[in-house]
Amino acid sequence: MKISIIGCGYVGTVTGVCFANFGHDIVFYDVDERKLDLLARGESPIYEPSLDDLIQKNRQRLATTSDLTAAVCGTDITFICVGTPSRDDGSIDLAYILSSAATIGKALRETPDFHPIIVKSTVFPGSTEGPIRSALEEASGKQAFVDFGLGSNPEFLREGNAIHDFCVPDRIVLGAMDERTMRALGDLYTSFTCPKIETSIRTAEMIKYTSNAFLATKISFANEIGNLAKKLGIDAEEIFAGVGLDSRIGPAFFRTGIGFGGSCFPKDVRALIAGAGGYGEELQILHAALRVNDDQPLKLVRLLQAKIPNLKGRRIGVLGLAFKPNTDDIRESRAIPVIQALLDADALVVAYDPLAMESFATLFPQIEYAPSAQAVLTADAVLITTEWEEFERLDYNGTIVVDGRRIAAASRTAEIYEGVCW
Incomplete structure (x- = not known):
């Protein structure tokens, strides 16, 4: 099948490349020609492990165009994968997707055959x-479900x-x-x-939201129990090892720490x-x-202040800036409020992340970025905010560590060690 992918961000790029790997021909479209140029050269516009290799493997099935009409008219089905950012009140902004739908609708005028339009954006x-239907119908002069298809295929x-x-x-x-x-x-x-x-x-759209909302709630529930368990002298990990064996509950997303971030939850x-x-309805x-x-x-900062009450002028290290390991994404990273709180306390911050320092520097240009994780350990104290694998290979001897991600090496070797929920 020939598939057009509208939007070459995280979801669009991964979706298109993986569909190509299953034997489909892909046409990528984006208003950002830099992304199209990278894909045309066989490079990924986003960071994701193994994605560059998969692009190289399937280059013959991947094409790019800056002409959306050509993308739609030359394919059998179109996936809308553009961003839906948050407004100030938390609701989603449909501006990008409605703009795409209007342009797709114009392209549908040139498409005599029935053409399915699938929304993969959340x-x-x-x-x-x-x-979205209204924008498509108004621009095309055609009727959804009769002249063109409309569907939802949420990503997970x-x-x-x-x-x-x-x-x-x-x-x-x-x-x-x-x-x-x-x-x-x-098919x-x-x-x-x-x-x-x-x-x-509508049900497909709601399944996506409900899945993410439940997982986010499970994480917060685990952290509330973890906060209490710490005060009771109990390790939350042992609690959830037992709780997770209940087949009605399951073990996933019971890892306690400093919470969830990223572009979804x-x-x-x-x-x-x-x-x-x-x-x-108020979803309490x-x-x-x-x-x-x-x-x-x-809580990470408060635990630090219990050990160093006055942070003014103290050099505090932060290990991890991405919202999770194996990505350079800093959206809603838990390191953001941590570093802001440190700066508000007049601390001097030195930070390290394997992938995310360049993008993080756009938010906090005033802090120091270390050349290695080891260099951070010379600080007066170190906070761990992302569980990168390389942090498990460090020797924390002589270091004060407050850990938000349960790095075993830190708990074994740090001079003074404190976990958030353990």
Whole structure:
């Protein structure tokens, strides 16, 4: 099948390259020609382990264009993968996706055959059938579900593990309102053996939000229990090792620490809260999950201040700036509030991350960036905010460490060691 991918960010690039690896021909479109140039040269516009190798392997199946009409008209199905950033009130901003839909709609005028348009971007339930459909119909002069298809195929990609998550998914969710679009989606995923859920578009959109909201809540719940367990002299890891064996609960996402970040969980939980508010529903559990998550990284600083009450002029090291290991993504990184709190206390901050220092410097140009993780250990104290594997190979001898990510090497070798929930 020939597939056009609209948007060459994280979701679009991974989706297109992985579909190519399954034998489909891909045409990438983006308004950012730098991304298209990188893909045309066989390079990824985003960082994801093994993605460059997969691009090289499938170069013959990958094409790029700055002409969206050509992308749509020359393919069998189109995936919209553009960003849906948060507004100040937490609701999602559909500006990028509506702009794409309007341009796609114009392209549909030149497409005589039935052409499915699949929204892979994360949007609040009702968005695809509402404003996105309206933008497509107004620009094309055609009718959805009759002249062109409309569907939802939410992504469940973890940064750092996205290729595995695409190729070996837990489930695939296919939302459509007409048989032709559902059949096209089914054909795309024929070779996948995981469970496939065929449902309405709104249900598919809601499955995505509910999944992320539940996982975020599970993390905050674990951290609340971990905070109490620490005061009781109990290791939270042992608690959740026992709790996770209950088949009704499961062990995943019970790792305590300084909370969740990234481009999905915080944004999606806020969007679900904001969207529910429009229907007169207050999602109290999700409000609480965000409150816990906002406070959790600051516990790291409070534990440090229990050891060094006056941080003014003290050199404090921070290990880890990306929101998680194996990515350069700093969106909603827990290191951001930690470093801001240190600066507010007039500390001198020296930080290190294997991939994220350049982008982090755009937020905090005033702090020092170390050439290596080892160089950070000369600071008066060190805070660990991302669980990079290389941090397990350090010798923390003589160092005061306050750990937000349970680095075993630090607990064994640091002169003074304190964990957030242990």
